Amino acid sequence: MADLNAIRKVHIVLMDKTAATLANILSKVDRETATTLRDGADGWTVTEVVCHLRDWDEIFLERAQRILHEDRPTITPRDHERMAVEGRYNEQDVHEALAQLRESRRRLIAFFEALSSEDWLREGIHPEVGPFSLTRALMQIGHHDVNHLEQITRILAQA
Numbered sequence: 838m839a840d841l842n843a844i845r846k847v848h849i850v851l852m853d854k855t856a857a858t859l860a861n862i863l864s865k866v867d868r869e870t871a872t873t874l875r876d877g878a879d880g881w882t883v884t885e886v887v888c889h890l891r892d893w894d895e896i897f898l899e900r901a902q903r904i905l906h907e908d909r910p911t912i913t914p915r916d917h918e919r920m921a922v923e924g925r926y927n928e929q930d931v932h933e934a935l936a937q938l939r940e941s942r943r944r945l946i947a948f949f950e951a952l953s954s955e956d957w958l959r960e961g962i963h964p965e966v967g968p969f970s971l972t973r974a975l976m977q978i979g980h981h982d983v984n985h986l987e988q989i990t991r992i993l994a995q996a
Contacts, residue, residue, distance in 0.1 A: 841972060845957070848975045849949050855982035856942045862989060863887070863935055871931040874995050876988055881921065883992050886985050887934045888926035889917060893981065894941035898948055901974050904961040905952070912963045949975055 863871075863883070871883040881889070896915055903910040921927075926934075952971065963969035 841957070842954075845949070845972060845975060848979050849946055851979045852942060852946055852949075852975075852982070855979065855986060856939050858986060859887070859890070859982075859989070860935060860939065862986070862993070863931060866931065866993065868931065870993070870996055872927050874992050876992050880992075881988075882927050883989050884929060884931040884934065885921050885926040886989050886992070887931050887938060888924060888929055889921060890982070890985055891934050891938035891941055892920060892924065893917075894938060894945050894978075897974065897978050897981075898941070898945050900961065901945075901948060901971060904959050904969070904971055904974065905956055907961070910961045912961050912969060914964055945978070 866883060868884075871887075873882065875882055876886075900912050903912075949971075957971050960968050960970040960973075
């Protein structure tokens with residue numbers, strides 16, 4: 838069986854690398870491109886995706902903190918489409934949202950790096966998948982990042 842500590846360390850590094858990759862991808866993207874090209878007719882813009890990633894970092898951190906400090910908490914579902922509309926994502930500046938994402942990512946990484954071996958054993962209950970460990974929470978972030986990195990590159994390929 839693979840060493841879970843090594844797997845966790847790799848996923849923590851992945852969180853940093855995906856944020857850096859996103860910064861590289863967006864380095865020369867202007868506001869017009871970031872707010873007009875869409876992922877399909879009703880899809881999100883690059884700015885909306887970056888704001889989504891930023892806000893979900895905070896949600897991922899809140900969930901992980903609850904798992905750490907509460908006895909098997911139930912994870913609260915969130916409506917990401919509603920968040921985009923209410924947060925007026927497409928009116929925001931993509932580079933400012935990216936800077937905020939990189940800061941929230943530092944907090945998220947610091948949280949996971951500080952966990953003890955005993956902490957990693959804690960879990961909550963995810964309404965869609967059942968028991969949800971801190972290791973699974975960590976791995977979910979990388980999966981989420983990669984899905985949206987692919988989405989952003991697909992959107993930008995239209996330019």
